[in-house]
Amino acid sequence: MKGILIAGVFAAFAITVIDSLECRQCQSLNNSCSIQVVTCEEGSLSCVESSVNSTLGGSLYSYQNKFCSKSNCTKNETTQVAFTVHVFDDQSYHFASQCCQDGQCNDINPGSISQTVTNTQCSACYSYNTTTCQEKTRQCFEGEQCVHIIAVQVNDTEHMLELKGCSDISQSVCETLAPENTTFGEFIFQKVQCTNATKISSTTTLAATTTTSTAIKASFASSVFGSLLLLKLLF
Ligand SMILES: *[C@@H]1O[C@H](CO)[C@@H](O)[C@H](O)[C@H]1NC(C)=O
Ligand SMILES: *[C@@H]1O[C@H](CO)[C@@H](O)[C@H](O)[C@H]1NC(C)=O
Ligand SMILES: *[C@@H]1O[C@H](CO)[C@@H](O)[C@H](O)[C@H]1NC(C)=O
Numbered sequence: 001m002k003g004i005l006i007a008g009v010f011a012a013f014a015i016t017v018i019d020s021l022e023c024r025q026c027q028s029l030n031n032s033c034s035i036q037v038v039t040c041e042e043g044s045l046s047c048v049e050s051s052v053n054s055t056l057g058g059s060l061y062s063y064q065n066k067f068c069s070k071s072n073c074t075k076n077e078t079t080q081v082a083f084t085v086h087v088f089d090d091q092s093y094h095f096a097s098q099c100c101q102d103g104q105c106n107d108i109n110p111g112s113i114s115q116t117v118t119n120t121q122c123s124a125c126y127s128y129n130t131t132t133c134q135e136k137t138r139q140c141f142e143g144e145q146c147v148h149i150i151a152v153q154v155n156d157t158e159h160m161l162e163l164k165g166c167s168d169i170s171q172s173v174c175e176t177l178a179p180e181n182t183t184f185g186e187f188i189f190q191k192v193q194c195t196n197a198t199k200i201s202s203t204t205t206l207a208a209t210t211t212t213s214t215a216i217k218a219s220f221a222s223s224v225f226g227s228l229l230l231l232k233l234l235f
């Protein structure tokens with residue numbers, strides 16, 4: 001009797017849990033998010049939470065969105081995507097997004113990367129809604145690799161963001177987002193390409209300098225020789 005009662009209570013509890021998915025909800029641009037906990041409408045399967053903090057272009061842009069979602073995130077192997085792309089000195093792009101089936105999203109701790117500069121580099125640039133991404137070279141921190149990311153928001157596919165730079169992105173996130181047009185949360189990643197940072201080779205720099213100086217010497221020598229020849233002809 002007691003067992004049946006407990007089982008009954010447990011079943012009722014399980015049903016209530018399934019029936020009332022609760023998610024944190026808020027949306028903000030350049031502001032703090034005033035979070036409300038809401039009961040999701042029927043058909044919702046998960047909670048999605050995203051945030052972006054960007055200093056591209058030299059000004060801070062921050063975005064947060066938390067909502068009830070119809071996506072079944074247990075189907076997706078990766079339920080959390082977070083990375084930072086260092087583009088220029090003091091210009092970076094932080095992205096974090098997660099899908100939580102049980103309604104309890106944890107705050108993503110953006111992995112702190114050691115700020116030890118290495119002798120590796122990536123080409124770096126960003127563009128928003130333009131096709132020109134003016135590349136510079138970015139020296140990477142330890143543990144970073146090169147990324148090339150093109151992303152849009154599901155409800156705003158006209159505006160695309162292109163990013164190149166050094167990133168702490170994990171190999172598993174790279175693999176998850178690598179297929180063209182992978183949707184994660186509210187974003188569509190049209191392109192995500194990760195490659196090892198290239199070594200800044202001191203020998204190539206040295207070789208290049210040597211070549212130049214030899215060339216300069218050669219042209220100097222020939223001009224001296226030319227002038228001598230000219231002098232000889234004149235006298
Ligand atoms: C957020 O800040 C950025 C940089 O200052 C600015 O370009 C953008 O228009 C701001 N957005 C809003 C909604 O205020
Ligand atoms: C969600 O996906 C999992 C794993 O593929 C599956 O077992 C489950 O039935 C799905 N749930 C719904 C409501 O579609
Ligand atoms: C952006 O900044 C907010 C407020 O400081 C923080 O809660 C959030 O985790 C940050 N997001 C990312 C992706 O760094």
Ligand SMILES: *[C@@H]1O[C@H](CO)[C@@H](O)[C@H](O)[C@H]1NC(C)=O
Nearest residue numbers: 128129130131157158159160
């Ligand atoms: C962004 O690009 C799209 C497509 O070229 C265009 O329709 C839209 O007006 C552009 N928006 C801005 C703000 O430049």
Ligand SMILES: *[C@@H]1O[C@H](CO)[C@@H](O)[C@H](O)[C@H]1NC(C)=O
Nearest residue numbers: 157179180181182188189190
């Ligand atoms: C990805 O999306 C873009 C833009 O909507 C489209 O041009 C392209 O054909 C898509 N690629 C694939 C493989 O679906």
Ligand SMILES: *[C@@H]1O[C@H](CO)[C@@H](O)[C@H](O)[C@H]1NC(C)=O
Nearest residue numbers: 071072073076099183184185
């Ligand atoms: C899970 O993957 C499906 C398709 O692969 C996609 O439509 C859905 O948005 C993804 N969900 C999340 C939370 O990324």
Ligand SMILES: *[C@@H]1O[C@H](CO)[C@@H](O)[C@H](O)[C@H]1NC(C)=O
Nearest residue numbers: 065067153154155185186187
């Ligand atoms: C996208 O637009 C649809 C329809 O207007 C809306 O229900 C949904 O909340 C929007 N999604 C996001 C992530 O803003």
Ligand SMILES: *[C@@H]1O[C@H](CO)[C@@H](O)[C@H](O)[C@H]1NC(C)=O
Nearest residue numbers: 143144145171194195196197
């Ligand atoms: C990239 O770097 C990793 C770790 O440093 C290494 O295991 C891997 O072989 C490298 N891949 C290529 C293509 O060089």
